[in-house]
Amino acid sequence: MRMSTKFVRAIFPGSFDPITNGHLDVIDRGMKLFDELIIAVGKSPIKNQLFTPEERVKMIKEIIQQRKMAGVSVESFDGLTVEYATKKKADVILRGLRSLTDVQYEFQLAMTNRAVAGIETIFVMTSEQYGFTSSTLIREVASLGGDLSNLIPENVYNHLQKRSKKGEMTPRKTRG
Ligand code: ADP
Numbered sequence: 001m002r003m004s005t006k007f008v009r010a011i012f013p014g015s016f017d018p019i020t021n022g023h024l025d026v027i028d029r030g031m032k033l034f035d036e037l038i039i040a041v042g043k044s045p046i047k048n049q050l051f052t053p054e055e056r057v058k059m060i061k062e063i064i065q066q067r068k069m070a071g072v073s074v075e076s077f078d079g080l081t082v083e084y085a086t087k088k089k090a091d092v093i094l095r096g097l098r099s100l101t102d103v104q105y106e107f108q109l110a111m112t113n114r115a116v117a118g119i120e121t122i123f124v125m126t127s128e129q130y131g132f133t134s135s136t137l138i139r140e141v142a143s144l145g146g147d148l149s150n151l152i153p154e155n156v157y158n159h160l161q162k163r164s165k166k167g168e169m170t171p172r173k174t175r176g
Contacts, residue, residue, distance in 0.1 A: 008033070010122070012094040013040040013081045016056050017049060018156045019063065020138055022130035026096035029124040031072060037094065039074040040084060050139045055159070062155045082117035093121040098131045 010030060016023060016039070030037050039060055043053045051059070053076045060074040077084040085093060093113060095106055110121035126133075133151050141148055142160050149157055 007035045008091045009036040009038070009089065010034040010092045010094045011038045011040045011081075011085050011088060011090040013042060013077075013084070015046050015135060016041050016060065017046060017051055017135050018056060018138060018152060018159075019060050020130070020133045020135060020152050020156075021150070022096065022098070022126050022133035024063070024153060025126050025130050026094065026124055027069070027072065030094045031069065033122070033124075034092070034094070035071060037072045038088060038090065039072065040081070040088075041074065041076040042081070043076050043078045048136075048139055050142065051159070059153075059156050059159060063153055066155070082113050082119055085113075085119050086117060090119070093119055095121055095123050097123050097125050098134075 010033070012023075012027060012030060014023065027037065027039065041053050041056050041060070057074050057076050063069070064072050064074060081093065093110075095110070097103060097106060106121070106123065110123075113119055113121060130151075138148060138152060142164075145164065148160070152160075
């Protein structure tokens, strides 16, 4: 049930390299709170990038279509999250929390974003089963050939499989 009648547009920014079941859990919860949710894939370089921003967007698009996620869309963005949020006329930023360690970092980030752009961040806590899932962990386990089928959506799993067949599983090193 919605708390108010105001139309609320949220952005869910992150690296999503790759999107995990933990992210999807946050998205499902966000869909209950907001009218529109834009998944915003950051283009800024990350350590040990596995998929390009374009590939990440493509995989998320597949999931949105497969699961018929109404009101959800995906885009990539460059630069500051708050600038992107302002450009999209977003009311809030959505972020997920797994642990107290997340809280410390997210608190700082949310405070900064509010101070510089006046935008609020809304946090949702993930299901306990995804409390340990991170894209970093996925990239590491994938590079070692571990079974990730419970932690990532099927299409992401298939993309990873394809990549390992081509012998490209080791994440590409990026500077920074
Ligand atoms: P970033 O690189 O900005 O941390 P991520 O793609 O790793 O981006 O994550 C985006 C958001 O999703 C962050 O708010 C992060 O805390 C959250 N998140 C990631 N994995 C999970 C998970 N398993 N459960 C809940 N939230 C998660």
